[in-house]
Amino acid sequence: MNFLARILSEDNGNPSSMRMITALICLIVMLTWSYTCIKQGQLLPLDIEQIGLVLGALGLKTFQKGKEKPKTE
Secondary structure (H helix, E strand, O other), rough: OOOHHHOEOOOOOOOOOOHHHHHHHHHHHHHHHHHHHHHHHHOOOHHHHHHHHHHHHHHHHHHHHHHHHOOOO
């Protein structure tokens, strides 16, 4: 559990809502895709919308991280 808390936290140790939302989006898309594959009984390709949703969330997180400025004390 400590590993998951570290992944979803910022560099200073505070929880990051952006990381939580991004992880939740990825988890929901992958669980939906997995359920569909199991229900159909075959490995289906991801739809372009699913790929766009995951890449968009990851891209926005990367963009946001690049725009953050370190706080000076």
